[in-house]
Amino acid sequence: MSGPVPLRAEIGSFVEVVGLEVIYPLGSRHIQALTGIDLQVPQGQFLCVRGKSGSGKSTLLHALAGLRKPTAGRVRVGDIEVHELSARHAALYRRRVVGIVFQFFNLLPMLTVAQNVAFPLSLDGARGAALDEKVDELLADFAMLDRRDNYPDQLSGGEMQRIAIARALAIHPDLILADEPTGNLDSAAGNQIWLLLQELCRKRRVTTIMVTHDADATAYADRVVVLEDGEIVEDTDDRSWDSV
Ligand SMILES: Nc1ncnc2c1ncn2[C@@H]1O[C@H](COP(=O)(O)OP(=O)(O)OP(=O)(O)O)[C@@H](O)[C@H]1O
Numbered sequence: 001m002s003g004p005v006p007l008r009a010e011i012g013s014f015v016e017v018v019g020l021e022v023i024y025p026l027g028s029r030h031i032q033a034l035t036g037i038d039l040q041v042p043q044g045q046f047l048c049v050r051g052k053s054g055s056g057k058s059t060l061l062h063a064l065a066g067l068r069k070p071t072a073g074r075v076r077v078g079d080i081e082v083h084e085l086s087a088r089h090a091a092l093y094r095r096r097v098v099g100i101v102f103q104f105f106n107l108l109p110m111l112t113v114a115q116n117v118a119f120p121l122s123l124d125g126a127r128g129a130a131l132d133e134k135v136d137e138l139l140a141d142f143a144m145l146d147r148r149d150n151y152p153d154q155l156s157g158g159e160m161q162r163i164a165i166a167r168a169l170a171i172h173p174d175l176i177l178a179d180e181p182t183g184n185l186d187s188a189a190g191n192q193i194w195l196l197l198q199e200l201c202r203k204r205r206v207t208t209i210m211v212t213h214d215a216d217a218t219a220y221a222d223r224v225v226v227l228e229d230g231e232i233v234e235d236t237d238d239r240s241w242d243s244v
């Protein structure tokens, strides 16, 4: 075969965002949260998104999660055109393809640790001994098996976040989206979470996109993208610009 190899195939991007624009209507005016974002993320990359408050980081994650329809542009994850999904299919996409981790852990307080981790699987009908075994395996991986029957309010913030990540992983996601996952943790617990996310990327090849304010997190990431006023102003991985 002769001729140049298409750039897209060369990059093999798992996540592809092209010309993404999000405008929020706000009363009589509009807020332009994202302007022409182009971003390609290869499978298994640990990407850290930084930027000041209001720069559009959460909006970007929401568009990737199918929680926010873009005003313009496209968002592809694997072979799923996320921007085209109906609300019902977007919910299925989040349940089966994406693991989402939030700043405030979002564990269900009335469920035990094990029940929280089992929850996304039980939504899809998993039950019984096979489910228990799977959950316990995950908890063991996260060194939390001895806390399986505790309730979230019996855990530290760092432990709650580990459980939230275990829960996100239960479905074997291809993509993890984390919005300020260490925002409520001290630096030791925060470092543990970053290390954990880095390991997941490396060992399980789960593509991870993490939003954070914290500059220390960048040491764990493969790549850092900085947003300013809804635009990418810095990207440590130049290749993402080549295919634009
Ligand atoms: N639902 C909404 N309606 C109107 N404007 C919104 C909405 N959500 C976000 N915005 C605006 O869009 C812009 C980007 O917000 P976004 O939440 O993405 O920022 P962020 O970078 O995540 O900030 P932070 O670091 O404070 O979480 C901001 O100006 C914000 O006020």
Ligand SMILES: [Mg+2]
Pocket: 057, 058, 059, 179
């Ligand atoms: Mg935010």
